[in-house]
Amino acid sequence: MSKIISIHSFRGGTGKSNTTANLAVSLAQMGLRVCVVDTDIQSPGIHVMFQLNPKDIKFSLNDFLWGKCEIEQTAHEVFTEDSKGRVFLIPSSMRTGDIARVLKFGYDIQLLREGFMNIISKLTIDVLLIDTHPGLNEETLMSIALSDVLLIILRPDAQDYQGTAVTVEVARQIEVPQMYLLMNKVPDLFDKTETIEKAQEAFTCPVIAILPHSDEMMMLASNGIFVRQYPDHPITREIGMVAQKILG
Amino acid sequence: MSLSKIRLPKGMRALVLIISAALVYGFLNAYSNRLLLPSAPFIALRPQVVLPFFLGLVFGPWVGFLTGFLGNMIGDALCGYGCWTFWNWHIANGIYGLLPGLACYFGLKEIRTLRRFVIMETIVVATNLVAIGVAVLADLFWLKTMQFPESLNSWILPALITNIVLSFVLVPLLLVFVKFIVITVETRITLVLSWLIVSIVVISATAVTWTVWNDLTSQAASVQAFYSAGIVTVLVVIIGFLISVFLAHRITDPLANLGQAARQIEQGEYQLPVLDTLDKRSDEFGQLATVMRSMASQIEARETRLKNQVAELKIEIDRTKQDEDVREIVESDYFKALRQKARGFRTTSRIDKEEEIKDATPKDDESSSI
Numbered sequence: 001m002s003k004i005i006s007i008h009s010f011r012g013g014t015g016k017s018n019t020t021a022n023l024a025v026s027l028a029q030m031g032l033r034v035c036v037v038d039t040d041i042q043s044p045g046i047h048v049m050f051q052l053n054p055k056d057i058k059f060s061l062n063d064f065l066w067g068k069c070e071i072e073q074t075a076h077e078v079f080t081e082d083s084k085g086r087v088f089l090i091p092s093s094m095r096t097g098d099i100a101r102v103l104k105f106g107y108d109i110q111l112l113r114e115g116f117m118n119i120i121s122k123l124t125i126d127v128l129l130i131d132t133h134p135g136l137n138e139e140t141l142m143s144i145a146l147s148d149v150l151l152i153i154l155r156p157d158a159q160d161y162q163g164t165a166v167t168v169e170v171a172r173q174i175e176v177p178q179m180y181l182l183m184n185k186v187p188d189l190f191d192k193t194e195t196i197e198k199a200q201e202a203f204t205c206p207v208i209a210i211l212p213h214s215d216e217m218m219m220l221a222s223n224g225i226f227v228r229q230y231p232d233h234p235i236t237r238e239i240g241m242v243a244q245k246i247l248g
Numbered sequence: 249m250s251l252s253k254i255r256l257p258k259g260m261r262a263l264v265l266i267i268s269a270a271l272v273y274g275f276l277n278a279y280s281n282r283l284l285l286p287s288a289p290f291i292a293l294r295p296q297v298v299l300p301f302f303l304g305l306v307f308g309p310w311v312g313f314l315t316g317f318l319g320n321m322i323g324d325a326l327c328g329y330g331c332w333t334f335w336n337w338h339i340a341n342g343i344y345g346l347l348p349g350l351a352c353y354f355g356l357k358e359i360r361t362l363r364r365f366v367i368m369e370t371i372v373v374a375t376n377l378v379a380i381g382v383a384v385l386a387d388l389f390w391l392k393t394m395q396f397p398e399s400l401n402s403w404i405l406p407a408l409i410t411n412i413v414l415s416f417v418l419v420p421l422l423l424v425f426v427k428f429i430v431i432t433v434e435t436r437i438t439l440v441l442s443w444l445i446v447s448i449v450v451i452s453a454t455a456v457t458w459t460v461w462n463d464l465t466s467q468a469a470s471v472q473a474f475y476s477a478g479i480v481t482v483l484v485v486i487i488g489f490l491i492s493v494f495l496a497h498r499i500t501d502p503l504a505n506l507g508q509a510a511r512q513i514e515q516g517e518y519q520l521p522v523l524d525t526l527d528k529r530s531d532e533f534g535q536l537a538t539v540m541r542s543m544a545s546q547i548e549a550r551e552t553r554l555k556n557q558v559a560e561l562k563i564e565i566d567r568t569k570q571d572e573d574v575r576e577i578v579e580s581d582y583f584k585a586l587r588q589k590a591r592g593f594r595t596t597s598r599i600d601k602e603e604e605i606k607d608a609t610p611k612d613d614e615s616s617s618i
């Protein structure tokens with residue numbers, strides 16, 4: 001049975017898109033068919049990591065939401081592993097006009113859900129990953145409402161804590177079946193187990209992983225998929241473990 | 249090329265090596281100049297004795313033994329003594345290559361520590377004693393060409409002394425040249441000190457020999473004393489070597505301790521008991537050890553300070569504000585509608601899945617009934 005997983009954070013730049021892309025590849029390397037949907041319509045970005053040229057995007061999520069095309073026409077195969085593992089990407093439009101239009105008129109949750117359900121059955125998707133826009137706007141709440149699992153990313157930064165606490169509570173009210181925290185960009189000098197304990201206590205939510213701050217990740221600067229470039233890196237192992245836990 | 253990669257030669261290569269080395273050895277034996285050492289007026293100074301030793305140590309027992317054995321035979325033939333007359337000395341020369349060859353065979357490869365250096369020099373002395381001992385015993389029991397005990401002083405002892413002193417100087421030189429002795433701090437110090445001692449002893453003794461030689465030959469009584477001086481020479485060389493080993497240890501032991509301390513710091517151990525005696529020394533090593541110890545405690549302090557900062561990672565959440573924010577979102581009409589829809593989706597998707605299963609079962613029945 002397929003799973004829908006939202007990757008979210010209250011503030012921007014926490015590493016949502018990087019985590020989503022790496023998780024997708026990690027799952028595909030385990031032989032799963034994965035679809036990544038960029039619902040960050042205001043500031044799309046995940047296509048960069050998969051090196052998908054905006055010129056090669058014929059239809060985007062925006063086109064589907066306005067009824068211009070079928071959902072499967074928006075899916076771009078961006079990663080292949082052996083005969084089974086695949087990552088498809090449904091990008092958001094890069095055109096400013098398209099972005100403004102969605103912001104103005106919004107879209108309907110029913111439509112979004114149909115899109116998700118169709119893509120899952122048409123492409124026999126095992127895991128659908130949703131990269132979201134930060135904050136708690138209406139579109140983000142929709143993605144969360146449609147998810148089986150919510151992964152909330154935060155940094156060990158006082159600015160992230162308050163919003164994360166609110167997000168956890170709101171997600172709980174919306175009755176997401178499974179919810180995890182992932183702490184990203186954690187300096188090495190922080191004690192791992194202690195950090196996990198503190199976060200679990202403060203947010204009353206299980207911490208799925210602590211990803212260290214990594215110079216290699218900074219240097220890669222989203223120009224590729226970390227787990228492919230550094231297959232033996234501790235972060236790669238950690239992401240693999242997140243993938244396992246999410247599958248349950 | 250590193251010597252450790254040399255494999256002992258076999259077949260044709262070994263044969264060519266042995267024949268050419270034996271020829272060189274034989275010619276040198278037959279035509280070497282007569283250089284004299286103290287106490288050894290009748291024994292030619294034969295630097296080539298180190299050849300079988302060297303080849304044995306580097307290429308193994310067969311090459312060493314045959315070079316010495318055949319080389320001595322060729323030398324005798326060239327001098328007109330005949331091929332087999334002094335066969336005991338062929339064996340003795342063979343042993344010069346055989347013993348170091350066995351050491352090589354049993355794993356004496358690279359010399360980079362004092363321990364191995366001492367083993368090598370011990371083999372030098374032992375080889376000389378065994379080789380000449382065998383030759384003398386053979387003469388005693390079978391050939392009977394020497395007169396005892398006169399030969400002991402005039403022949404045997406001088407030969408032994410000359411060869412030991414020569415080997416002490418030349419063997420390490422050759423081994424350094426082919427990198428069998430690897431220059432480390434340990435070997436460098438030992439080499440320099442032992443060469444200094446040997447050369448001072450040999451040069452001064454030789455100078456004395458040459459100046460007093462004419463007087464000595466006329467006063468036969470003191471010749472005895474002069475021979476004993478040869479033994480003293482060898483003893484001084486050996487004792488000098490041992491002293492240089494001891495001195496080298498004084499320098500390299502602290503280095504080993506400092507290295508050990510550095511490794512412990514690398515692994516996060518900061519107590520460093522290995523430096524306990526070292527940092528009481530007043531020399532440069534003592535200073536280095538003191539610095540190292542204070543460095544370790546600085547690192548330890550810094551590390552604990554950082555660890556304490558970890559403990560200060562505080563997650564503070566304003567609960568009233570959190571509740572307000574949550575309520576504002578959750579109580580909006582939009583949210584309420586969304587939650588209602590989400591509940592609906594979840595139940596329908598559950599029902600969908602159940603239906604999928606139900607759909608699948610009758611299909612299976614149909615296919616099986618066909």
Ligand SMILES: Nc1ncnc2c1ncn2[C@@H]1O[C@H](COP(=O)(O)OP(=O)(O)OP(=O)(O)O)[C@@H](O)[C@H]1O
Binds near residue numbers: 012013213221
């Ligand atoms: N563990 C990490 N160590 C160091 N740098 C990281 C790490 N994770 C992410 N980054 C960097 O942080 C930046 C932001 O990452 P990313 O774009 O994935 O965040 P985001 O949450 O998707 O941002 P936005 O909210 O703008 O969509 C990137 O430059 C990325 O390379």
Ligand SMILES: [Mg+2]
Binds near residue numbers: 017
């Ligand atoms: Mg992003």
